[in-house]
Amino acid sequence: MKKNKIAIVDVGNGNVDSIKNILNVIGFDSDLISDSKNLDLYKLVILPGVGAFDPVISNLERSGFFDCIKNIHKDQFLLGICVGMQILVSNSEEGVKKGLNLIPGITKKLPTKTNFKLPHLGWNSVDYKRNNFFHHPNKFYFTHSYFVETSSEFVIANTKYNIVFPSFITNNTNIFGVQFHPEKSHVHGKNFFKNFFNYLQI
Amino acid sequence: MKKRIIPVLTLDNDSMVKVIRFKEKLYLGDPLNIVKMFNDLEVDELVLIDIGATKNNKINFKLLHNIASQAFIPLTYGGGIKSKEDIKKLMNIGYERFVINSKFYDSDISFINELINEFGSQSIVLSIDIKKDSLNEFKIYNYLEDNYHEISLDSLIKKLNQCPLGELFFNFVDNDGVMEGMDLTKVSMISKKINNRALFMGGIGSFSDIKSFFSAVNDSLGVGSYFVFSSKKTRGVLINYLNTEQLNELHNNND
Numbered sequence: 001m002k003k004n005k006i007a008i009v010d011v012g013n014g015n016v017d018s019i020k021n022i023l024n025v026i027g028f029d030s031d032l033i034s035d036s037k038n039l040d041l042y043k044l045v046i047l048p049g050v051g052a053f054d055p056v057i058s059n060l061e062r063s064g065f066f067d068c069i070k071n072i073h074k075d076q077f078l079l080g081i082c083v084g085m086q087i088l089v090s091n092s093e094e095g096v097k098k099g100l101n102l103i104p105g106i107t108k109k110l111p112t113k114t115n116f117k118l119p120h121l122g123w124n125s126v127d128y129k130r131n132n133f134f135h136h137p138n139k140f141y142f143t144h145s146y147f148v149e150t151s152s153e154f155v156i157a158n159t160k161y162n163i164v165f166p167s168f169i170t171n172n173t174n175i176f177g178v179q180f181h182p183e184k185s186h187v188h189g190k191n192f193f194k195n196f197f198n199y200l201q202i
Numbered sequence: 203m204k205k206r207i208i209p210v211l212t213l214d215n216d217s218m219v220k221v222i223r224f225k226e227k228l229y230l231g232d233p234l235n236i237v238k239m240f241n242d243l244e245v246d247e248l249v250l251i252d253i254g255a256t257k258n259n260k261i262n263f264k265l266l267h268n269i270a271s272q273a274f275i276p277l278t279y280g281g282g283i284k285s286k287e288d289i290k291k292l293m294n295i296g297y298e299r300f301v302i303n304s305k306f307y308d309s310d311i312s313f314i315n316e317l318i319n320e321f322g323s324q325s326i327v328l329s330i331d332i333k334k335d336s337l338n339e340f341k342i343y344n345y346l347e348d349n350y351h352e353i354s355l356d357s358l359i360k361k362l363n364q365c366p367l368g369e370l371f372f373n374f375v376d377n378d379g380v381m382e383g384m385d386l387t388k389v390s391m392i393s394k395k396i397n398n399r400a401l402f403m404g405g406i407g408s409f410s411d412i413k414s415f416f417s418a419v420n421d422s423l424g425v426g427s428y429f430v431f432s433s434k435k436t437r438g439v440l441i442n443y444l445n446t447e448q449l450n451e452l453h454n455n456n457d
Contacts, residue, residue, distance in 0.1 A: 004457045010294075019298035021271050050293050083322070094297040094322075116419050117399045119324035122422075123204040123246055141247070141276050143245055143298060145366070159204065184298065185278045186244055196257065 006030035007202055008040035010146035011063040013050025014084070019183045028197065031062035037113040043202050045069070045076060048183075049083025053107065053146070054095035071099050075100050077100070077200050078175045085169065085177025087145055094146050102175045105150030126167050126180065129190075130155045130178045134195040138188040140180035146158050149180065205452055206422035207412065207444065209245055209429045210403055211236065211280070213252040216265060217219050219431055221253065224331070224345050227237070230430055237269045239441040240429075248277040249301070249371075249401075249424060251329075255282025256346065258306050270296030279397060280329060280371075286320055288297035293321070296311060299353060301327045301371060305342070307351050323366040327401075330358065332373035332388075340388065343375050356395075363397040374404030381407030381427050381434040386418045393419040407434050409448055416452060 006023065010016045010032040023030045030046070030125055031038075039045060047069065049056050060066040080088050087099045094109035099107070112118050123139045129152070147165035159167035159179070167179040176196075182189040210221050210248040211233075219232040229238060240248055248250040250269065250293070255261050270277055280301025289300050296327060300321075305313055306328055318325045332355060339456045342348040353361075362370060364394060374385055385428055393400060403424030406412060415423050432440035 010316055012294070015293055015296050015298060017294060018270065021296070022274050025274070045326075050298055050321070050325060052319060057322050063316070117397070119367065119399070121324065121369070121399060122206045143276070143368075144323070145324055181276070181298070184274065186241075186274045189274060 005042065006044045006046065007033045007039065008046045008048065009060075009061045009065055009069075010034045011065060013052055013059050014081075015183065016048055016072070019046060019048055019081075021061045022183045022189055023193060025196055026194055028193070034063065036068040039042070039065070040073070040076075043075060043076060044080050044197075044200065045072065047078060047080040047084035047087075049081060049087065050095070051083055052094055053092040053099075054097045055084060055155060057087060057095070057097040060087075070102065070200065071101075071173070076174060077202075079196070080175075080177040080179060081183070082144060082179060085165065085179055086148055088145075088169070088175060088177045089148055089150065092146060092183045103148075103150060103154055103169055103177065105169070105177050107146050110147050110165070111162055119143055120145065120161040123185075124159050124161060124180075126157045126159055128168075129155055134199050138191070140178075140182060140185045140188055142167075142180050142193070144179060149178070154185050165197045205247060206401070207426050207452070208247050208249055208401065208422065209240055209443070210249040210251065211430075212241075212422040212425050212426070213262070213265070215252045215258075216262070219253075220379055220427055223377055223412075224343070226362065226379075228379075228437065231264060234268055234272065236430075236441055238272050240443070241273045241275060243441070243443040245275060245443050247278065248273065249278040249280070251301065252279075253345075254435060258282075261288060263291070263295065266292065266297070268394060269297040269430050278327060280327070281443050289317065289321060293325075299327050299368060300328050301302045303329045303331070304346060304434050307342075307353075311361065314365060314367065314420065318366065323369045326367055328362065328367055328370040328375060329369050330355075331373045332377050335339030346439065347373075356391075359395050360393070363395075365398075367398050369399045369401050369422075371379075371401045372403065373424075374402075377405030378403075380405055381431075383407060384410050384415060386414060389415070389421075390418050393421055409444070412444070412448075
C-alpha cells in the first residue's frame, strides 16, 4: 500500500497549524492526526512540541501516540520539533516522566550566566557537523530553556548559546529532531523543509 | 545571536491601531494586510496585543487564526488570556508566546506558575506597564481603571526574580507612541535588577534611538510607531522595518 506523505501529530501540544501552513506554501500536503491508529499510514510523522516535558508526554500517553511513536516502523521517518525533539531521549531535568528513548541522551537545563539568560530566545546559527548531510548555512528561531545532551555520533548540527548544544539530531536511520522552529523561521524554515524532504526522498 | 527588535502591533476589535500614551487611538488599517506586510519584510518576530480583549471579555480567535496562517514567523499574543484553555487554543492556531497582564494582577503569581508548569517557562510573558505618578515616581499602571496597582515596581521585580518567566515586557506608558526616545536611565536601572529576560518598549522614534538602546542594555526592544508611521510629524501610515544596512550595523557593533 502506498503511504500518504506527511502527518502532524495533533494532540494539543503544538502549533500544528503553523507547520501545516508552511508545508502548504512549499507545496506539500499534510494531515493533522489525532488518532494514533492512523500513524502507520504516513511516510513522515512530525511531532510538534510547545510546552513543558511532562504535559507533552502525558498528552501523547493519553491519546495512545506514545507507544505508537516509540514503536514507529523502520521505514517511517519521525521529526520532533523543539520539545518534540527533547522527548526523543530517555528523560528530562524538566520533568519526571520517561521520554520516548528513540535516541540515546538526556534533556538538561541550559546553564545561565550574565548576558545568557533563559530562555534561549531568538534567531541563532546552526552549525552542521556532517559532510554527507544537506548543508544549510543560516539562522533559525529558537525558544527553549532545555537542551538535549547526546554523543556526537547522533549530532547533525550544533548551536552555541553560552554552551554548544545539539540543535539537530538523528538516530542515524529514521528518527530526527530539531531544537529550533523551522515552521517559524520564514525563508530559512521553508528551505529547511524542502531540503529535509528532498533528503528523505519524500 | 541576533538582537531582537520586534514590531509590537495593537489590535482593537477587528482593526489595527496605534495608541498614544495608552489613550488616543490612531487607526492603521486591516490587521491581515499589515501582518502580511511585516511577514514580507521578514521581520524576526511579531508581538500582537489586543487592547479590547479584556474589556470585551473575548479573544478574537478567528482573526488571530487568519493572522497566524499568513505569518511564518514567531508570534506572541496578549489580550484577554484567562485560562490554560485560552492558551491551548492560541498555541494550536500558531502562537508560541503568551502575554499575561490583568489576570496576573487579579490572581497573583499562582496563575503564572500554573501556566509555566503546563506550557514551559519559555512561553509565558508578563507585561508590566509603568507610568510616572504625580510625584514623578514609577508605578505599575492599570489601564483598565486608569489608576495604579498597589504593588510597587521594586517589590514586583523582587517577586518575579523567583519565577522563571519567559520574559518581562516593560511598557513605558508616558513614552508610548511619542517617538521622542526611550527613558534609558530607567530602562538600565530595571535591567540591572531583573533575573529574567526583558523586552522594553516606549519611545523609539529613530534609528539612533534603537542604537542608543542597544548600547545601554543587552535586552530586547519592542517598537510600535516607528515601524508603522512615515514620520513623527505627519504620522502617515507606512509599514516599515530596518533595512539590511541598519541591521548589519546593529549586529556588527556588538557580536
